[in-house]
Amino acid sequence: AQTVTQSQPEMSVQEAETVTLSCTYDTSESDYYLFWYKQPPSRQMILVIRQEAYKQQNATENRFSVNFQKAAKSFSLKISDSQLGDAAMYFCAYMSGGSNYKLTFGKGTLLTVNP
């Protein structure tokens, strides 16, 4: 079974600074997807960024980018120019490239942004 590990229960960053959240995963599959989701206190899970395993290029979405290291099974999220609205729980998630589209989540990292 696939597992997702987020080793940082909590992180903090100063507003306008850069922070990196870590994620590692374990799988024997070659076809899969990786995601970062953001969950503010309102509980609505919001997709931040997505990476297809077959793509060598790291995904970017505005201030959010990933460092995908397939051989090391590592998938970190970098948030640049942090804003107060970035404060939330961040979850790393894995999805098999098979047909069932099941998401397996890590335990999350709570990000605090200090003004």
Next chain:
Amino acid sequence: EAGVAQSPRYKIIEKRQSVAFWCNPISGHATLYWYQQILGQGPKLLIQFQNNGVVDDSQLPKDRFSAERLKGVDSTLKIQPAKLEDSAVYLCASSLSGVGQYFGPGTRLTVT
């Protein structure tokens, strides 16, 4: 485009009582998921529907949990009887293509 709707947002019940949650997915989304999120953990998939058929219910405690998706649109998740350890947020998600899942606001269940 309206998002995934869930109700109620909060529910408090006593153990051994029953409870039901409702989810209305984004229009046209064939796949619907129910997740359980216990405090301090990531969401865990309980059941996945494709239209009105079950794709995966391997982690659903079938002795007390049940779910249905009549007519392939709305879905209801039921717990009967509830236990203390069922206290959690229950998230519903839907997807069109499978890879992109859109989540609802969740229902926070407290079992006392």
